[in-house]
Amino acid sequence: MIGRLNHVAIAVPDLDAASAQYRNTLGAKVGAPQDEPDHGVTVVFIELPNTKIELLYPLGEASPIAGFLEKNPAGGIHHICYEVDDILAARDRLKAEGARVLGSGEPKIGAHGKPVLFLHPKDFNGCLVELEQV
Numbered sequence: 001m002i003g004r005l006n007h008v009a010i011a012v013p014d015l016d017a018a019s020a021q022y023r024n025t026l027g028a029k030v031g032a033p034q035d036e037p038d039h040g041v042t043v044v045f046i047e048l049p050n051t052k053i054e055l056l057y058p059l060g061e062a063s064p065i066a067g068f069l070e071k072n073p074a075g076g077i078h079h080i081c082y083e084v085d086d087i088l089a090a091r092d093r094l095k096a097e098g099a100r101v102l103g104s105g106e107p108k109i110g111a112h113g114k115p116v117l118f119l120h121p122k123d124f125n126g127c128l129v130e131l132e133q134v
């Protein structure tokens with residue numbers, strides 16, 4: 001059911017410093033910061049030849065990454081995103097198998113303008129999983 005790895009997301013305590021490090025030290029193609037108020041994060045996308053890295057920084061009062069950064073003040077890998085062809089079919093199959101779909105259970109439009117959903121990390125080996133319909 002899952003397809004390509006769309007991105008790996010890293011929560012960071014300093015977005016400018018992390019962007020500069022990926023651009024200058026690691027020599028990557030780093031985009032501009034993008035506010036995603038519906039998701040409570042500011043995102044910087046880094047394009048690698050085979051996937052993307054998503055740098056995340058909290059936006060607004062109730063950011064879903066605030067607690068993660070409190071527990072991991074130096075930052076850390078926050079989630080991985082797999083591509084799916086049909087996000088509603090994927091959601092229904094996962095729910096039927098007992099996985100917890102986060103939020104309202106309805107897909108939201110993600111940073112790439114495509115529908116996304118999140119699955120509880122406790123149901124996936126301690127790894128928060130995002131699904132994106134491509």
Ligand SMILES: C[C@H](C(=O)O)C(=O)SCCNC(=O)CCNC(=O)[C@H](O)C(C)(C)COP(=O)(O)OP(=O)(O)OC[C@H]1O[C@@H](n2cnc3c(N)ncnc32)[C@H](O)[C@@H]1OP(=O)(O)O
Nearest residue numbers: 036039041064067068078102110111112118121126127128
């Ligand atoms: C826009 C964009 C895009 O790509 O398009 C994005 O990705 S937006 C990316 C940001 N959006 C999201 O993350 C949305 C989905 N996330 C959520 O709903 C929430 O963050 C959540 C339910 C995963 C965690 O919520 P929370 O921090 O309030 O909950 P708690 O702190 O109580 O966490 C419950 C348990 O899960 C663990 N836990 C929390 N977050 C993570 C994580 N990222 N990876 C692995 N484990 C995690 C905690 O350590 C804790 O474990 P223990 O009990 O053992 O201590």
Ligand SMILES: [Co+2]
Nearest residue numbers: 009054081130
């Ligand atoms: Co993401």
